[in-house]
Amino acid sequence: MPTATLDIEHAGASDLARYRDELLAVYVDAYADKLDSPFFTPERYWERVEASAARDGYGLVLGRVHG
16 A cells, blocks of 8 residues: 655745635534534634734644545
8 A cells, every 4th residue: 555645845924825725625624513603614724824824923734635
């Protein structure tokens, strides 16, 4: 069996828009059973992400296995 490779990418707040669709897709998959709650909507999640990204020192780390 082939070994899985984990690719790690570092990004900053200025790169956030480029990853929006990918991050939202992961979020929706992870919280699918809670999306009907106002706190867990994808829009609210993205508001929280943007608020965090506005802080000094924000960094984003993405990990992918098989792309």
